[in-house]
Every structure is written in C-alpha cells, then in structure tokens.
Amino acid sequence: MRRFVSLRDFDWLLLGLVLLICALGTVEIYSTTVTSRLADTHMHLKQIEWIVAGLMVMFMVSLINYQVLLDNVYWAYGASVAALVAVLAVGQRYLGAKRWIRVPGVGHFQPSEWVKLVLIIAVAKYFADLAREELTWPEIIKAGAIVLIPMALVLKQPDLGTALTYLPALLAGLLLAGISWKQATVIVVLGAALVVPVWHWGLKPYQKARLTSFMNPEEDARGSGYQVQQSLIAVGSGGLWGKGVKAGTQTQGQFLPIPYTDFIFAAWSEEHGFVGALVMLLLYFLVLMRLIQNAQTAHDRGGAFLIMGVVAVITFQILVNVGMVVGWMPVTGIPLPLMSYGGSSVLFTFLALGMVMNVRMRRFVN
C-alpha cells in the first residue's frame, strides 16, 4: 500500500521560514563584517555558499528513507565514538582545546558537531524500538550511556558547549518514551548531586568564570563579564526600532565580541531593535511549531522521535544562545541555528531539517 514519495510532500512552508531566517542572518553577517577588517573575507557570501550547500544536503538526506538511517545508526555511532577518541589522541590543538582532526585531502574536521546528529538518530532508534508505555531503569541507564559516552569524550577536549548540546535529544527522548515522575525526580536529584563534584574537580577556573560571570556582568565588566556586559549594552541600546543596518555602535565599534557568530542575535537586536528581535523570535517559534506538527503527523514512533530530537537540539541552542545574549545564560560558545555564521552549524541544521523532511515525506507511507 505504499504511496509514491513525492517532493509535493516536502514542507515548503517550513523551508520558507528557514530560508527567511537564513536570509536575515546573512544580512546581519554582512552588516557586522563589511565595515570591519573582515570585510575582505566576504563572510556573507561564504554564508550563502554554506546555505546552498546545506540545501543540497537537505534534499539529499530527505531522499534516503529515515528507516535506513535508523537501522544503520550502529555503524555511525561506532564511527563517532572512534572519531572522538581519535581527536583526543591525534587532534589539532587550537586555543587550548583539541577539537579538530586533520583528514588528508579534506582538511580540518570537527567530529563533535556531527556526533550531535548521530546521537539524535541513535536515541530515536533506541526509544522507538522500546514497545512499552513505561520505561524501566535499565532502559534509562542504557539510553543515558548512549549519550554520556560521547559527551564525556567531548568534555575532555574540552568543549563544554558542544557537549551540552548532546543532552537535549536524550531528555526529549526520555520524556516522550514515557519516563515516570518518580524516575524523573531521581534523575534530577542525581544530576544535582553530580554538579558539586563536577564543579570542584571537573571544571577549569576559566570555565567556572565563564559560567558565573553572566550573573553579575557589571561587577567584572572588564574581565570575564566583559562579553556579557557588551552584549547587554548592544541589545538594550537598540531600543524599540534599533539603530539600523551597519549602524549599531556596539557592533561596528567591535565592542560586541564575534558579532557574526555567537553574538549575532545581540547584533541583530541592536540594529533592529525590540521589533526586529520579536520578529526573529516569532520566526523561530513558527519553525519549531511546524517541526512539532510534523512529529505529530509522523508515520511511526521512530520518525516522531527523530523530529523531536531535532526540535530539542534546536530549542536548546536557541535557549542557550539567546539566553546568553540577554544575560540569562553563561557564555558557552553555542551558535544560534540558521543565523550564526559557520559551515558546521549551517550544515548540521540543514542535515537535521533534511531528516525532518524525510519523515514528513513518508508520513503517508503505510
């Protein structure tokens, strides 16, 4: 009873919303770099290239049946863990962290970004295969192990920000797979108990400073609180309508750190004001709503889990990135999906969206 898979079933509305966010993001990248010493690198053009490349991989991914992805995730998972171990063993050290491995003929490769995608699939596969309504403790521990092993390897690099992005897919999976209140409470309590030793022995002083300085940025406005303080000034001084494209003083005067990646939302809010920031949040809201709607119409549990894993990761990234920009979250170096400049981030997001399209296109498959 299978129906033909057609591009008519592609989510054109979702794609439109996504491309609109990408376009506005590219405009902001242009605005923040064209007057700076980065002007010669034409970052906005490079971003467009990444977006085009992202669209292509998205279409390609949407053509491969997601069931194939789910069924073959064991290989991918094994390869991911191997790659992460390789990074620790032979990785390139840059700015004090080992995050890249050199692949001859390809260039520098950062496996931790792709592991994120593999984990979404792995978690979806694991939970989809569980039949019962309720989770047992062994199942929870197994699911946790799937995520925590690669997470520990990434933490070792160290790359706290990326490591944290592995958690939302697991949490969303647990929730959807039917974790009980009791189990959730135990996990939360255990997690909280784990914070103390990790804080004491697991984190380096600079990491601690980064995690706490956002709470009182003005207290140490010239030290680790500098970035947060400058971000708050950028956002706040934007006012209702903003200062205009290429007119944000915080952005153009280079007071705002890396305004084309991590702090792009601050740059956007400065130049486009409260109105612009709300429009952007609304676009993200619509994208997320549309994704969840696709999960509802998914043909099976596997598809729904896959989509919700993507939703969880994207939501988490928005929360952490915008939260950081408005001073609610520590500075973790997590880019804003679709807006921030960078090939890894763009390709990951489009790959994830490709999987969503994939599930949607096969929703009537019976």
Place this chain on the structure above:
Amino acid sequence: MASDNENGNNGVQREEKVASSKLAFFQYFVLALMLALSFRLWRLQIVGSEKYAQLALENRIREVPVLAPRGKILEREGRVIVDNYPSFSALLLREDNGERLSAADYQKYADALHISIEQIKQRIRGSATQGTPVVVKDEVSFDELSYIESHRDQLPMLEVMSVSRRLYPKNGFAAHLIGYVGQVSEAMLDQPQYELYQPGAVVGQSGLEQWYNDVLMGEDGSRRVLVNSTGKEVGKLNNVPAVPGHPLKTTIDLDIQKAAEEALEGRNGAIIAMDPRTGNILAMVSRPAFDPNAFAVRISRQDWNKLVTDEAHPLLNKAIQAQLAPGSVFKIIMSVAGTEEGIAQNLHVNCSGGGVFYGRYFKCWVTAEHRTHGAVDLSKGIFQSCDVFFYTLAERLGISKIAKWAHLFGLGHKTGIDLANEASGVMPSEEWKLRNFRQKWFAGETISVGIGQGAVATTPIQLLRAVAGVSSDGVLRRPRLVDPAELPEEMRQRYIDKADATGVPEEVKIPIDQQSWMTITDAMAGVVTPGVGTAPSAHLQGIDFAGKTGSAQILSNALKAKLGGGKKLRDNGWFVGVAPRRDPEIAVVTLLEQGEHGYLAARAASQVIRAYVDKRRLAEHNAVKTARGVAAEKPIEAAGIWGADAKGQGAGGSLNGGSWKILPGVRDGAAALMLTPAYADSLRHEQEAH
C-alpha cells in the same frame, strides 16, 4: 527503498504513535520560552533602553583633556612678568577597553617615550582617580612627538596633550611675589576653595599665582573622539575648547622691581616699595630666592627637600612673613604716640650714653662710637636715633599707650595684602603677656619696647605701612598687588570681598597733630642728611627723601660677645624711607638680615627711590619734549628679566641676585624667547639635570 522496511515498521508492537499530549507539552514549553525571552528583551530594549544607550555612548567616546593656558602676569604698564611656553605631555588613556595592557604593550609605550616601564606604572599608581587618563611623561620631545604621531596604530592608548607651562623670570626675579604653580594635592581638594578643581589640576601654590588663581586659571576643554574597542580613533565629535585664563595686571613696576632686586643683590632680606596714596605695591623682593621654573614642570623630591631644609628659608617671603624686631624704626611710632599723648613735644633729655630705668642701666647705641648725644629733643631723638630719649618717652607713656598707638598703626596685625600666609607680628602689651605667658608685665620691658626691641616683632610690609602712614598724615592704605579695577568684572566683587575679609579696612585715617607731624617728618629727612642723621650715605641729591633707620639686635650685645660675634649673630638692618618727606608718592622698606646697621639698609632703599624718581623725571621730560614737538626718548622696556642667555635660567644662575640688563625694544621678553624649541629644550635639560 522504503519498501525494505515497510513490513518491519508495521510490526504489531510498534502500532502506537507518540501521544500527542506529550508533543503538546513541547509546544507549550517552546511558547513559554519565547514569551520569557520576549519579556527579557522588553526589559532590556524598552525599559532599560536609555540606560544602555548611555552606556553604549560612554563605550565609544574618548575624552582627551585640552588644558587651558594660565593667564600671563603683567606689571603695571603691561609688560610681561610671567609668560607661558608650549610643551607636550604624553597621556595614557585607560577608560575604554577591558583588555589590560600586557608587558609587551608597556614595553612599546615605554620605548616610544624613552622611559622605563616602572616609571609608567609609578605614574599610574600615583594618579588620583581610576579610569582617567594619566600623564606618563611631561615635556615630550619633538622627536618623540613625531614618533608617536606616525605610530598611532601601534600605540592606540597613547595621546599627546599640548600643555602651556609657566615661564618665570630667571634668577628668582620677583619669585616670592609671583609664587609658583603645582598640581592640586589631595589635601587641597578637601578644602572648600579648591573643591571645584579636578584632581591633577595645576593651581597656584603661593604668591599671586595662589591668591589670584581663579583669575589666572582658565577652564580646561576637551577633545572628544569616537573610538572602537581597540582604542582606534574612528571619528570626531564636538570639541569643548579650553577657555584661557585672564591676564593679571599687577601694580608692580618692572623698573622699580629691577632696582629693588639689584639693591638687595648679594644680601638676605626684603625690600618693598609702595605708593602710600593707594597702597599699590611697586616692588617686592625677598632673598634668598628660589627658581619658580623648577616648579613649572614637576619639581623633584630632591630639589624640594633642598628648598625646605635650607637654613636661609628661600621659600619664605620675608616681605610679609619675616617677623623681626623693628629696632629704631619703631621710634617713629613712639614719636607719634608721644606727641599725641602730649609728652614728646616738651621732652628734653640729656644723653650721657645711657640711663637707669626701673633699676637697670640701659645703654644708648651711641656709646659704641665712644660719644654721647648730649641734649636731645624729639627731632634730634629721631635723626640721631637717641635711645635715651625714647627710653624716657617709653617710661612716661607706659606700655598701654605705646601698644594702643602701635596697634592703631597696624603693628602686630596683618596688613591685608593680597597674598596668602601673611604673618601678623607681635605688639606686646600687658594683656598680651598675660594671655600668652600667664605672667605680669615687667615695667623694665617697656623700656626695650621703646626702641623697638624686646618682644616687638613686625613684618616689613607692616612696618612700611605704619611709617608711610605717619608720613601721609595718618592715612594708612591697605597694601595691594592688584587693583581690583583691573580684574575681570565678573570676579571683581569676589576679590574685593576676599580682601575685606582680611579685616583690614582699605583706608584708615588717624588724626595727627599737624605741628608734631611737621617735626617728625622733618626729622626723618634729617636722618638721610649728611652731617645730621644716622644714614648720611643714603642721601639723594636733589630728592626730597626722608626715612628712619633701625638695627635690631638678635641677641644682647653681652651674649653676642660671648658667642664670638659671627655673621649669623649680627644685627638686622632696617630702613623705611619715603619721598617726598610729607604725603609721599613712594615708600620703601628694606630689611637686611645680618645687615649690621640701618644705614646699609637705607642705602639700598635710596637706590630704589632714585630709580623711581629718575623714571618720573624721564617721563616728565618726555612729556615736555613731546609737547614741544620733539620726538620723545624711548621709554625703557625691560626684557632683561628673562635673560638673553636662557642657560642662565634655573640652576645655572645665581638665585641670590644677578643682573637684569635692560634690552631696549623687546616688549614681551618671554614671548620672544618661548617660541624657540631650543629654548624650551634648554629649560627641560635643566630640569633633567636636577
């Protein structure tokens, strides 16, 4: 390809889908998140918008101070006494960037300025407030200046500020009168009169510079530029121009000042010349002097210590701060007291070289010359300065009446001159002794007071005002260095109030019996008449000149003999002279420390009076010539105080007198010299040599 999995996917166990209530939970979660972020954005961008706009502005504006030049100090005819010269200071800006300077950065700045990193850090530590620019080097050379200008990119935190510095006359010319400037100290900022000044502001610390600081000091401006986060200038904003200070026109006459400086050459002491009709000070010299140029940049600790520990007290303005026994000059006040009390006119004594008063023998100075005065009346008492006459008069008057008249003529009180830290001197009386020593007055003390010894202590300015007051028929003016009419209008009243706040009225009129006045003033003329008075060598041919000598003992003669009579123990010589003898145009006081005798002081004073009279005669002569249509002779213009050779300035020159050549034709001596870089350089080298 989907068909591969079709059957497997439709297995019995996997029929169920994810419950839509769980998906709805996610939708609500996302909605809540978006609302929370929107609320936060509203707080930041709408509620906090103004606060953050201000912070954004402060982020990118760098203010570089533009210092206002101080006003010049001019003498009565408009000739420049104190000028400025341009100089550059290097500022390290600290306000705009979170990134602290690295050791390599410090090295870059230190290399550009040819100083050590430690010197930079020391200046930063020494600066009063955090975040404000710090001067890391004064007197930046032209080479350094051009290096900084051409390496702005590498030295973003370094700014160069143009500073106009004080250029004072050389060899300590009029140093005490002018005073000096320096950075306002923390202690000064706590005082109400300085509360409006910024830390680091350069203010007058003594002399005219201090008293008239508000007039001389302008308002600093600022240059505001837009910078990016690395401190690089990306645009300009409005500048607030500096408002230069007002020039200060003083009552000093450069020619008289020069004569006074030369008259005191090689001696320690003080000379003041005043116009008793107005109280205008024409000249004021104190010796030894200091070089105010040493303060113009930044005085070294070593130099400062040398100045404050010098036994001759070069920083003391002896004209208003030395408190010494007036000696025989006091006899003029005694004479007025005696005649007004109806005693002195009819007093005739016989001077046999001394007399017994209250059971003790008091000698007359004349015994030193192995003679006696014989029969003495008031007139002879004055021009021969007979001690026995005034011992007798003092005995008759009693201390209360002496003190009353001395106080009336302002002895033991400040004169209210427009200079800070004037001393008040001491005029003893019964109450004074009771109050200060809790002791009764001994009648014998009155005898010493009668000849200006004992506890009497006056300042030169006080004695000048008193004696000039007697010569001016009892009219005492408050001495002043600046006529308030010459002050900028908006400040005039404030300075009139400030002068009144000294408690001394601008004019005091003490009625004096005319017959006595004639007697006393004629006797004073006798003092400088050859064959008559005590200072015949001070005689000025053809000039109506009068005065009174004094030589005040520091120790009793007996004690002095015991100690061997070294130079330090010599008497102080005094002289107060006036011309003409009645209602004088000029009055001069001379104090020669260790001057041995008053006639030497009288000679110095006569030099000043001669300079005054010569100048007046030349002016009148010219006026007559011009009236006749003959070209007038060029008036003398003084550029000499600046010195033709700048090397003589500062440490190289003698600070205890020198010669100030009159160079005709150059009006602004300083202006002619200050513009040459070589001159500014030579000044700087002298600073460094310290």
